Amino acid sequence: MKAINLNESHIRKKTIYLVAALAILLAIIPLMLTQPIQNFYMNLFKIIIPLLTLFLIARIHEYKADEYRDVAFFLGIAIFLIWIGEIVSMYYREIGEDTPFIVDLFYILAYFPIFRLVIKYVKPYIGRAEKRSLVTLLVALAAISTLIFYPLLHLMFSKNAGFYDIFLVGIYAMLDVGMLFALAFLLLIYYHKETSPFWLAISFSVFFGVAGDISYFYLNQYGIGEGGVLVEVIFNLMYASLLIALCLLASEKLRLIPLSKFEKTVGKLKEKIEETEEQIRMEREQLLSIFEGIDEPIYVVDPETYEILYANKALKKLFGEDIISKKCYKTFQNLDEPCDFCTNDKILGKNFGKTYVWEWQNLVNKRWYRCIDRGIKWPDGREVRYEIAIDITERKQAEEKMKRALEQEREFKLRTAHYFFNPIVIAKGYIDVMMDEVGEEEKEKLKTIRRAIERIERVVKNVISKGEIHE
Known part of the structure; x- marks a missing residue:
């Protein structure tokens, strides 16, 4: 053309x-x-x-x-x-x-x-x-x-x-x-x-x-x-x-x-095509202007050549102003060949038009991103890869802290169970032995002690299993 x-x-x-x-x-x-x-x-x-x-x-x-x-x-x-x-x-x-x-x-x-x-x-x-x-x-x-x-x-x-x-x-x-x-x-x-x-x-x-x-x-x-x-x-x-x-x-x-009528018709069709192309161009510019106003990194890549066709300000701020036409895997992940985790097969071909969401830690800046990928049509007719990457590093860090806290809690419960239940079991065993060797009056006293120990046991179980202090 x-x-x-x-x-x-x-x-x-x-x-x-x-x-x-x-x-x-x-x-x-x-x-x-x-x-x-x-x-x-x-x-x-x-x-x-x-x-x-x-x-x-x-x-x-x-x-x-x-x-x-x-x-x-x-x-x-x-x-x-x-x-x-x-x-x-x-x-x-x-x-x-x-x-x-x-x-x-x-x-x-x-x-x-x-x-x-x-x-x-x-x-x-x-x-x-x-x-x-x-x-x-x-x-x-x-x-x-x-x-x-x-x-x-x-x-x-x-x-x-x-x-x-x-x-x-x-x-x-x-x-x-x-x-x-x-x-x-x-x-x-x-x-x-x-x-x-x-x-x-x-x-x-x-x-x-x-x-x-x-x-x-x-x-x-x-x-x-x-x-x-x-x-x-x-x-x-x-x-x-x-x-x-x-x-x-x-x-x-x-x-x-x-001009003949046919030529006039062709001329009108050509004008209509030009108007449509102009409208598409304006819509593209409007879309790109919206992308520019988004704080999250956005880019468009040619899936055949892996060349970056477009990057918004947020992405250029992270990886430099001169990234257009460079290879995406080299620029974003510092790799010498296409990423083995590339999602092109999930958004292109038979999956064109579908959205694929995934999370990944960038190999260059070590930050976590929630990536939303989709295949779109570029103005020249090519099917290209569009991605917006939402920074979720803080969320990941919070999740990691929560995971560590839960692990510490689990370890605390296990240790608590060990330190409480072992003495309780031993105490209950001795009481049972003593009850066979004493009179009725002493048995009643031992039963009272056993009930108190069982109450302590129930409280400890509730603390460990439910985090609640009650029998």
């Missing part, structure tokens, strides 16, 4: 690398083409790649969790607005007219979903960051933005550009400054290893988008057509980065064709 998972992961990574390489290659191909093929290819690229990204977004929104859907939703809005702007822009270029403000409006509106997405992501990091570091970063970004956009605006004023052009460039400049700030935070988070490759790809997309805008405006002011093929390639790289990001986001369940 593990080999299959590793293989799937390897194939998934290779697929992502292939998509990334292909997307970048398709983005830079215009540099190798000549007119009119170059224009045709760039127009085709701007139509197909956004459509492909929108398709991926739709698939992610359908099959991923809510957090992925949120990302897909805002990216989808941004890409759709850019795509509409590109289509309208291509139309006006083909008919030889200037692009109206509506095209720029689509581009401008596309910034805001990206802002919303990035702000939501970087907000927790900003809350944890030091204020001094944030201020330093903001000042540095402000300086960089000024160095980038001030010369552009100055150039436009020096050329007596129209109000509309200056206004439009000003809006783009403000939006691009915001994008630079977003890019800085994304890269900073990635540098601190608190993010995923998906956000790195988004960072590249933001970078190429801002770079494309800046290149376009500068080259356009210097009269190089519509910004030249270089600008188009930069924007193509922006689309390619978005495509790579979405492939990374969808890599776990990437499907390039619509």
Whole structure:
């Protein structure tokens, strides 16, 4: 099972690398083409790649969790607005007219979903960051933005550009400054290893988008057509980065064709299995947390290898923290081979599920334990040995003291019987002999003495047999 998972992961990574390489290659191909093929290819690229990204977004929104859907939703809005702007822009270029403000409006509106997405992501990091570091970063970004956009605006004023052009460039400049700030935070988070490759790809997309805008405006002011093929390639790289990001986001369940009913059923079953596995994992963690709170030693051992799979705090306190994966017979009993008193046969196999209780004095710490053993299922499906060992050393010591006390009592009774009964028997014998040799008056006196001796005999018997002082 593990080999299959590793293989799937390897194939998934290779697929992502292939998509990334292909997307970048398709983005830079215009540099190798000549007119009119170059224009045709760039127009085709701007139509197909956004459509492909929108398709991926739709698939992610359908099959991923809510957090992925949120990302897909805002990216989808941004890409759709850019795509509409590109289509309208291509139309006006083909008919030889200037692009109206509506095209720029689509581009401008596309910034805001990206802002919303990035702000939501970087907000927790900003809350944890030091204020001094944030201020330093903001000042540095402000300086960089000024160095980038001030010369552009100055150039436009020096050329007596129209109000509309200056206004439009000003809006783009403000939006691009915001994008630079977003890019800085994304890269900073990635540098601190608190993010995923998906956000790195988004960072590249933001970078190429801002770079494309800046290149376009500068080259356009210097009269190089519509910004030249270089600008188009930069924007193509922006689309390619978005495509790579979405492939990374969808890599776990990437499907390039619509799902059939059967595939949907399989997908639902897989989700159900994943939910069940997650529930089992949570139940296991809950069970282990309960074990951790118990003061008595608890451990789980693989009965095939005798390796310790789990030990709670109480057991680690007795035998050390690093006992996991060690042999149980060596760790607990200091033996070189499995214990001859091992109870695996009493709790596993045909006895699986039964509980076996026994007592044993540990060979290492010499303490007595009441062991409760049971076979249980481990999360990977193995039948393993579970044991809780209750320390009964004090009870055993008390039992031993009681045993010694009883032995002393028995010995005392035997000695008492010996010291009392022998003289009593002798006295009774002499009295019986004397009664045959004396007169009636003396016999009565001897009988009185004999009755007194018999009373003493009964008292001694009660003391020895019952521990009571009475006749």
